[in-house]
Amino acid sequence: MNEKDYYAILGVEKDATSDQVRKAFQQKARKLHPDVNKEPDAEERFKEVSEAYAVLSDESKRRRYDAMRSGSPFGGYGAPAGEAQGDPFTGGSPFGWGFPFGAAGYGRRRATRARSYNPRAGADITFNLTLDDETARKGGSRGVTFQRFVVCDVCSGKGSVESAHAETCPTCGGRGRIQVDLTGVFGFGALDVECPECEGSGKVVADPCENCGGSGRVLSASEVVVEIPAGSHDGDVVRVKGMGNAGTNGSSSGDFVCRLGVPSEQLSPRQAFGFQVLGFDAPFIVFGAIAGVIPSMLLYVVALLLLGAFMVVRGGPVGRNARWWRNALTTFLGGAANGALLALVMVSMFSCGSSMGRRALYRSGFVGL
Template identity: 65%
Template structure:
């Protein structure tokens, strides 16, 4: 959710910055009538209605409007681009002889802080994931890889607190600590007061009293971090190397997440087609056993030929010679298919048994003898 000072409430309502309270009220009433979900059935009507209601709740109150104008002029709406919590696609190790990866292009961008917000919202940082693909030989011997990646690091200016001078957060002056604000709609729809999340504290009820100029009050900044990851010998596809505390820093002093390096060995993976093939083979085997046990194998011949034939074709279309780990993954897919097949085969066996029992109960030789 965007913070209060990131939103242009005047533009949302379509009024000038020096608009009077009456002009703001009329603009809100006009937009609210058009956007109310009971009237407007457009998919985004509800979100737009909430946006104009939030804008009206702030701009119609002189104190809230004064704080909003002050924060808006101070932040100048300067925000970085989106951050996905990890590196971009491409070969991250082709940028230098040592193997450092630079998975982003704008180094200056990484020096800027994240969005400015007075909200005091301590949350643990998220992990940063990074995929490293290698061949069988490298995975067998192990390797060291240098990575330069993008993450949120603790702000040095405020030591991660979000505030340079104040020790503690203060009660939000907009919602008075409730985390909610009300918008009076009784004059438009007769609905009374509608409550919504406070845009200044973002529902927490607390704000940073003097937001740090560097991080904007969050306690963390977007930056570039260099790290050497030791991938141990004998690694396999899907293994994880975790470096504690080297993920995204938490907000307002909370603990950081981890850097998670995921090992990729493409030669050990089954393709989607191979996985489907082994599942088909596994699915067909219980039916073959059921047919042999019940003496109905001949009646299942066409079904089994199609299922097993297609399964074997998909499974081995790329060849038969593979690593032991590939075969282990193949057996796992085979087992998953077999479980599905067993369930359906048992159900069919029960149906066959019940049908046979009813035929025997109602067939020739059965009768009622009166006494």
């Protein structure tokens, strides 16, 4: 059993949250790093603190560690208790197995992170704008108010108030990774994990701006005027350069992407389903007619035909304009592509079955006499 008390090493309680564990490690790591602390045992204490963090910041390892200390051989494999494991700064995995910037690049609150220096371009912001027929035909301007990350006005986007340049991370020495020896814990050996201080970049902001937390940007309400071109249609895109999310630590901003919607050109969900069914039915009719087996599939073909027509009519006004019919044709062709293979297989089966039946009747003497 591991005799080390990792909670005591980090100075946290046994029910400490992942955020409290992360903060405790940062404080101790900065004080004990060999480049900063010249005491003889500083390096050994730094490794010990890193080892404690590597175990307590990972939910599964922490449960196994707690189970081993309590003497239960199975306690570490139960359902997790307490809050879900999160990355020290962004909610992902502290070992670099997650996605520290979110699905869209900057979906998480970066202002709460530590002083890692990670210049990343800002993500685009997509906004759906519904237009009436007149505005779509003649064009015009629309003002849109939305929330986005903007450049911090205190540090001018650098993330650092006074220093013009980032510094080498004191925790990992610029590698972006730290070595943690867990040989005596669970037999894992040495782990190469992402440095929680710099988030793997190897650099940190010298004096983090209190307004943005060192990211160089803050969340704010913004306004943009979208110029709608004359003759716009449903699905068209208007892009406003530089009005998306600001990048971190002075990086470039994304764009504001406005997707136009014109209700009179859109199929309702029922109509879209109806045209898909009609398209799905079309290959059965065509292949069945060619093979001469329509009578064998008549019930199936007619049922799909009636269902599709019913959904189209019940879905709202039909045939509003040319664009509506264009969208209907696109949906119909998509349904036909989905049904083509199945129709070919079924028609072949009916055709083969019909041929075998005729041969059997011929051999029995009922046909050809």
